[in-house]
Amino acid sequence: MAGVVESREWYLAAYAPEGVPTSDHLKLRTVTLSPDVDSIPDHHLIVQNIFISVDPYQRTLMSGLEDGLYFSQTKLNEVVSASTIARVIGSKDSSYRVGDIILNPFGPIAEYCVIPSALYLRKVDPASELPLQEYLSSLGLPGFAAWVGIEVLGDPKPGSNVFVSAAAGGVGMFAGQLAKLKGCRVIGSTGSDEKVKLIKEEFGYDDAFNYKTETDLDAALSKYFPNGIDIYFDNVGGEMLEAVLNHVNKHARIPVCGMISQYKKIWTERQGVRNLLNMVGKEVRMEGFLVGSHLNRFGDFAKEMESYIKEGKISSKLKIYHGIESYLESLGSLFTSSNFGKVIIEVKK
């Protein structure tokens, strides 16, 4: 190959300590790169992104606040990152050939890019009959996060009372379905009546409620959990976590996957959780987790989840945005309860 290709990419123009990032913070620019494989270092690949995953944690890398969150902040002027599904168009690694489809767990939000052929890249089996985008959803990190929280940390038993917040979201939808498959009684919370319906009808939760209309969370939890909560899969933190801590059973487990209610705020201005003392009396275990620390279990997960998906035992809902230019809008949608299921950008058909 010769010449150059044009590639659009999203970069961080300014930090956004508060609120949802806007076009002041995230900007699209066009760069050129050489498609000539001789132009890249050894153990690198040139790839074209096909699908890009849009996840709440990405927002935490744009605050400019080094407050113990997740990963380091994205540097100003640098391209922001996400999990992507990409096609190899040039390879300086004998394990990858042109045309291979790969899952890149943490790469540039760009149309084309050069990436190291590093540890956690994963090739998609060309014999797989599953849609490619599922490798960013049920079979990717969102599905894996749900599996780690429920199966590794949650210790679900038949009849356990399980509560999942953000239950129609990219991770929550799988958390509840996995708990159901273990014989648990599962209730979800979400931010619209339409999503309540989805959770019950499509994801098979025993029940669900809209936290925006049932604003007395304590009363809601009393109603939906007359026998208390054994496992709370926390995606939201804040007030909901506080309410849950007044309804936990002895030895309850709280795997904390994220706290989306907390991402937009500087921590000293957040409303604190006032009833942690209940964790002593009820002997509660609360555990934050990142999927990266559990990758040794990814194989077990993939095998289990693939068979669930093939047997139709797990339903996966995707919200697809089109074109790389949709990143800003799709990221914002995560914080306004406006989307269903997993948010993904289709960069190229």
Next chain:
Amino acid sequence: MAGVVESREWYLAAYAPEGVPTSDHLKLRTVTLSPDVDSIPDHHLIVQNIFISVDPYQRTLMSGLEDGLYFSQTKLNEVVSASTIARVIGSKDSSYRVGDIILNPFGPIAEYCVIPSALYLRKVDPASELPLQEYLSSLGLPGFAAWVGIEVLGDPKPGSNVFVSAAAGGVGMFAGQLAKLKGCRVIGSTGSDEKVKLIKEEFGYDDAFNYKTETDLDAALSKYFPNGIDIYFDNVGGEMLEAVLNHVNKHARIPVCGMISQYKKIWTERQGVRNLLNMVGKEVRMEGFLVGSHLNRFGDFAKEMESYIKEGKISSKLKIYHGIESYLESLGSLFTSSNFGKVIIEVKK
């Protein structure tokens, strides 16, 4: 035996939702009971208390607030409870003989009482050369709580950075010493300069600070933990827990034994912990515990602790109050940083 014995006992006259209980809430009364063993039911004992353990959790049973704490509230007019060391003076259980010394983990704060010879009573080996009161301290539930938090939940490694709050208290003094014996670097916090000295000189902590003078907890933790905190043995909750969560290392463990800063307050009026989100980024495990759930490990603990005590590897500090009439004062002392080590009442010489 015939006739009657007079026995003084502390009963709950009124609930104390706020503040430290006073003589309005806790009152001493004299009752009579028959020392005749024929007067008691089968599988019961008549005992004379020798030592009574005074512990912070006792205060939580007097608030009248059923808010998920520990055990059920003491009923009004009922005798309040504590761990005691007692002598059997009458027995309707063939496993116990008059003169046996027993540890009663949860019995009436009284000079004499009739108790069921139930599950968790434990006989003190008459061949033991250790002072009896140690069975309420290093060899009793405080020592066991420290052991569970550090060894069962804390996963200490040589070089781990360990922080213990209320480090001169009945549990904290052992938590830090056990961590030191595992090769950890241990720092404690406490409420007076005198106790800082004690912690360093008698308990062998690497360092300690007075949270009443080093009021910028964040700065204090930066100073004492330049490499972050791996294990926080929490006895106090509240502001200190929040400060710790800004200094935790990846995969830190926070066994929560108690939250003494929180006991006096109605939960909705407490200052919340605002930075729980750090638990996700740092993958922190926080776990409340009660010793009652770990009694299957008591034997392992007792063996280990007894050898430490006999070899002089663990120092135990007692603050002895004299006479059952001292209960109110001794309980109050727990909430004013005025005592050192484990608080015990010697009922009878």
